[in-house]
Amino acid sequence: MKTQAFQKIYTKIDNITKATCTITAEGIGNLEMAFVDNRPAQVVKIFGNKVTLQVFPGTENIATNSEVVFLGRGPTLKVGDELRGRFFDAYGNVIDGGPDIEGEEVEINGPTINPVRRKQPSELIATGIAGIDLNNTLVTGQKIPFFADPDQPFNQVMADVALRAKADLIVLGGMGMSNDDYLYYKAIFDNAGALDRIICFMNTTENPPVERLLIPDMSLTAAEHFAIKHNMKVLVLLTDMTLYADALSIVSNRMDQIPSKDSMPGSLYSDLAKIYEKAAQFPDGGSITIIAVTTLSGGDITHAIPDNTGYITEGQLYLRRDTDIGKVIIDPFRSLSRLKQLVIGKKTRADHPQVMNAAVRLYSDAANAKTKQENGFDLTEYDKRSLNFAKEYSEHLLAIDVNIDIDTMLQIAWQLFAKYFSKDEVGIKQEIVDQFWPQDEQWLDGQAELTKQNS
Amino acid sequence: MSTQGIITGIVANLVLIQVDGPVAQNEICNIDLEGTKLKAEIIKINGDIAYVQVFENTAGLKVGHTASFTGHMLEVTLGPGMLSKRYDGLQNDLELIEGLFLERGSSSPALDENAVWHFHPLAKIGDTVGAADWLGEVKEGWINHKIMVPFKFPGQGTIVSTAAEGEYKARDTMAVIKDSKGVTHNVSMIMTWPVKITPKFYADKPRPSKIFETGVRVIDTLNPMVEGGTGFIPGPFGCGKTVLQHALSKYADADLIIIVACGERANEVVEIFTEFPELDDPRTGRKLMERTIIICNTSNMPVASREASVYTGMTIAEYYRSMGLKVLLLADSTSRWAQALREMSNRMEELPGPDAFPMDLPAIIANFYSRAGYVHLNNGQSGSITFIGTVSPAGGNLKEPVTESTKKAARAFYALSQARADSKRYPAIDPIESYSKYLEYSEVIENMNTTIEAGWIDKVTALKDMLLRGKEVKDQINILGDDGVPVHYHDIFWKSELIDAIILQQDAFDKVDCSTPLSRQKYMAKLVLDICQAKFTFENFEEVTHYFKKMINNLKQMNYQEFDSSSFKKFRQKHDDVLSERKSAS
Known part of the structure; x- marks a missing residue:
């Protein structure tokens, strides 16, 4: 670390804990960055002339006479067009062996967008996955996480979504990501020839956990540059936000704060909201869309992390293994995209909302029938039909390996309705039924054949 | 100094x-x-x-x-020109803050002091007046905005002079009043008031009695709100709290709606910003935005002003109530406000109460809810603040401190149920868990007898009983199987399903079904109740299921048609035909 003119340097540390150290200093600003024995640190508390610093990599082997250098500013990132295609660590330092970035240095964690300047999100993001496009349509400017158990293939689905979403730029913020997964993303973006539209900020399990706290702000500062300066559609992928929150709890614990639910800091909601609310549709056409991953422990969504996340994000996506078809599906019951109402039936065909709801309702009838079956009760003729419907619905529409356009999804849904139910049973508005009820019952089989040939 | x-x-x-x-x-x-x-x-x-x-x-x-x-x-500035404004929690006019971002330290005036208003005096020289008494009025949009004696005016005073009818700026002197100590006060159209002090400048606060029409069937028909009442909506995320609040803000029968977006998503407020200037207010024919004030302190805006925002909203509501208006105040979500209190209490190293919330949380919440209500003003007029807050219980668990404290303070409880939301039965208000204490008020029953119809309460009770029996029977069927119970169990179950589908469920995104006037609700309730009380003959349970599905589908189509239109009547006719198929002669 090169010392520069006008930097304040101290060589006497009064107090050292596992994560913090306190020195006597004057004229230091709150949240200012510093280096303690060449390790990045940030001011977290000031009382009189006692300044407490959080040392990101930990305080192992820091001595009472170690050098403390204050930088006179908060954490920053150099932004510029050269960020494209590059890989960085949590401090915004280049890690891909390429040249350093020359650009404007901006403080991360910038101010909040004025809500009256936001535009209402209205541009659909098509992913080809019917479990998303049909049932939980995504919109630019939205923020939505995958709630997934660690064993579920969320990285694959997220990479698919990112590559198909036709974003101008993808920013990947990795927090506590395993090195294997990091290499997976790198390879998949490389294979897709998409490396020039990627920016990556990476904290792997090999890096100190507290450093993760900088990743979302770094990623979003870069995203804002491109969304605002260049009016780009930017997609930010944040994984895994559970590990981010864990780092928050480590820090608050070391600061002697009283924990609230699940040992999380009382400010967890605000801390997460500050990140997710950076998703926005900007007035000049640019947008930031955030797709995150929040890993669950045993599917428990009442834990403070997924719970607070659910109140902040605009919906959530669940993956589930459907044993009837032997594939992973997007769970239609628990998944939700809150912004879908802004596009379905408006940017898509008019029958979209009703078809979507009817299909999920009938799928839920099948779930009830299944419970009955498991409890050893006789099934009615309707139960049997709904079970068959559910199987095909899951296979053709919910599975994550589906890749078709939305009109085709609607068409498939109508075909399935006609195959298994009467017009009375689907509970759709009469005029829509009259318009869309399929005449050609064979269409679906032909379609299935097509899909087989394509794949 | x-x-x-x-x-x-x-x-x-x-x-x-x-x-x-x-x-x-x-x-x-x-x-x-x-x-x-x-x-x-x-x-x-x-x-x-x-x-x-x-x-x-x-x-x-x-x-x-x-x-x-x-x-x-912390004070708010009160005067004409607040309608359709979008404020932050500290009453800065967000529209006037320049730039894309809210830079630190940016502020803007709450009112346009250069706007010119046409003043019409109501009080005369020599009148004895006190705080909140009306001096005159100006036209603010479609509201007769009363210019009042400032809330801070000490005791009683005598009007020395008043401005003549004409055009004035907000800071011009509209009246001069001499207080009991002989000090004269120049009164303009603008006053200030500290948000955390309750302004009690009314004659009395009787028990509320009038039904407050929201257009949401499950509320109006089963668990009604009243003018000046308090209610709250707890529910896990994804259960439709926000859609429900938006429906209330669009269709409720109020003169003025104040929405406090307290620590919630910015895009939800943007939806209001985008839609309300376009949507028509069925009562006035003007745009919805013209009867709305939004206090917007979204989740990424500073936590401390989140706490202030609910008080800012309440104080503005109290100001308009003093003009004799019917105000609806919505706060989404009061849990975020409680969390703001928790964050601060935590930093102050206070001993924590349950879930690390401050010990006095129940008192703070109760005190806030008590500021709503129906009041008689000193001049014999009346005004009201109906307050409905949402609560976001951690983990969807209703036994957490904010929900429990609110339950003690609010009189109506609209519990959103995860199970209903999962099966897309919206609005997901659980008809059995939810309650409205107002149904027990003799004043309210009396009011329903005259405004809806005599004996209405009995119909409400009958519907609720049917729902409860349906749920009990459903449990039996689940345990014993479809064949294991008598056929009439299925009849009971499907009757409750019918109430659910036709009265409880409502499509917030359909242009007709989104809001149902009380008169139409009365019509449908009677129709549904007649079915529930009719006797049908069935051979087996499959017949029951099939028959009721047909009936439900038909009645659902009725909900989608304009009331009393020809297509509505067509489905009604069809329904009567279906009914006569199986109804036994009684």
Whole structure:
């Protein structure tokens, strides 16, 4: 670390804990960055002339006479067009062996967008996955996480979504990501020839956990540059936000704060909201869309992390293994995209909302029938039909390996309705039924054949 | 010379200031961060050290920076011109703040003081008046905005002079009043009031009695709200709290709607910003935005002003109530406000109560809800604030401190159920868990007898009983199987399903079904109740299922048609045919 003119340097540390150290200093600003024995640190508390610093990599082997250098500013990132295609660590330092970035240095964690300047999100993001496009349509400017158990293939689905979403730029913020997964993303973006539209900020399990706290702000500062300066559609992928929150709890614990639910800091909601609310549709056409991953422990969504996340994000996506078809599906019951109402039936065909709801309702009838079956009760003729419907619905529409356009999804849904139910049973508005009820019952089989040939 | 101070400590947005003179609890000060003014509120005083919570990000703040104390608590500015404004939690007009971002220290005036209003006097020289008495009125949009004696006016006074009818600016003197000590006060159209003090300038606050029409069937028909009532909507995320609040704000029968977006998603507020200027208010024919004020302190805006935002909204509501208006105040979500209290209490190292919330949380919530209500003004007119707050219980568990404290304070409870939301039965208000205490008020029953129909309460009770029996029977069927119970169990179950599908479920996104006037609700309730009380003959349970599905589908189509239109009548006719198929002669 090169010392520069006008930097304040101290060589006497009064107090050292596992994560913090306190020195006597004057004229230091709150949240200012510093280096303690060449390790990045940030001011977290000031009382009189006692300044407490959080040392990101930990305080192992820091001595009472170690050098403390204050930088006179908060954490920053150099932004510029050269960020494209590059890989960085949590401090915004280049890690891909390429040249350093020359650009404007901006403080991360910038101010909040004025809500009256936001535009209402209205541009659909098509992913080809019917479990998303049909049932939980995504919109630019939205923020939505995958709630997934660690064993579920969320990285694959997220990479698919990112590559198909036709974003101008993808920013990947990795927090506590395993090195294997990091290499997976790198390879998949490389294979897709998409490396020039990627920016990556990476904290792997090999890096100190507290450093993760900088990743979302770094990623979003870069995203804002491109969304605002260049009016780009930017997609930010944040994984895994559970590990981010864990780092928050480590820090608050070391600061002697009283924990609230699940040992999380009382400010967890605000801390997460500050990140997710950076998703926005900007007035000049640019947008930031955030797709995150929040890993669950045993599917428990009442834990403070997924719970607070659910109140902040605009919906959530669940993956589930459907044993009837032997594939992973997007769970239609628990998944939700809150912004879908802004596009379905408006940017898509008019029958979209009703078809979507009817299909999920009938799928839920099948779930009830299944419970009955498991409890050893006789099934009615309707139960049997709904079970068959559910199987095909899951296979053709919910599975994550589906890749078709939305009109085709609607068409498939109508075909399935006609195959298994009467017009009375689907509970759709009469005029829509009259318009869309399929005449050609064979269409679906032909379609299935097509899909087989394509794949 | 006001009290000055020097900063001696900083932890997040809690700042310690050494002061050189007297300061008061909750007094506001401005911290000078190298030219940027950061607003802060005193929350504790110890010797000459004031603990303040800063309403902004404190990055870069240093020990030695100065602060200047204002001598008053957090206040709002009240006067004509607030309608259709979009304020932040501290009443800055967001529209007037320049740039894409809310830069630190940015502020803007709450009212346009240069706007010209046509004043029409209501009081005469020599009249004896007190705080909140009407001096005159101006036309603010479609509302007769009363110019009142300022809430801060001490005791009673005598009007010395009033302005003649004509055009005036808001700061012009509209009246001169001499108080009991002989001091004269120049009164303009604008006054200020501290948000955390309840202005009690009315004659009395009787028990509410009038039904407050919301257009949401499951509320109006089963668990009605009343003018001046309080209610709350707890529910896990994804259960449709926000859609329900938006429906209330669009269709409720109020003169004025104040929406406090407190620590929630910005895009939800943007939806209101985008839609309300376009949507028509069926009552006035004007745009919805013209009867709406939005206090917008989204989740990424400073936590301390999130706490202030609910008080700002309530104080503005109280101001308009004093004009004899029917105000609906919505706050989404009061849990975020409670969390703001928790964050601060935590930083102050207070001993925590349950879930680390401050010990006095129940008292703070009860005190806030008590500010709503129906009042008789001093001049014999009446006004009301109906308050409905949402609660976001952690983990969807209704046994958490905010829900429990609110349950003690609010009179109507609209519980959103995860199970209903999962099966897309919206609005997901659980008909059995939810209640409205107002159904027990004799005043309310009397009001329903005259405004809806005589004996209405019996119909409501009958519907609720059917739903409960349906649920009990459903449990039996689940245990014993479809064949294991008598056929009439299925009849009971499907009757409750019919109530669910036709009355409880409502499509918030359909242009007809989104709002149902009381008269139509009465019609449908009667229709549904007739079916529930009819006797049918069935051979087996499959017949029951099939028959009721057909009936439900048909009645659902009725809900989608304009009331009494030809297509509505067509489905009604079809329904009568279906009914006569199986109804036994009784």
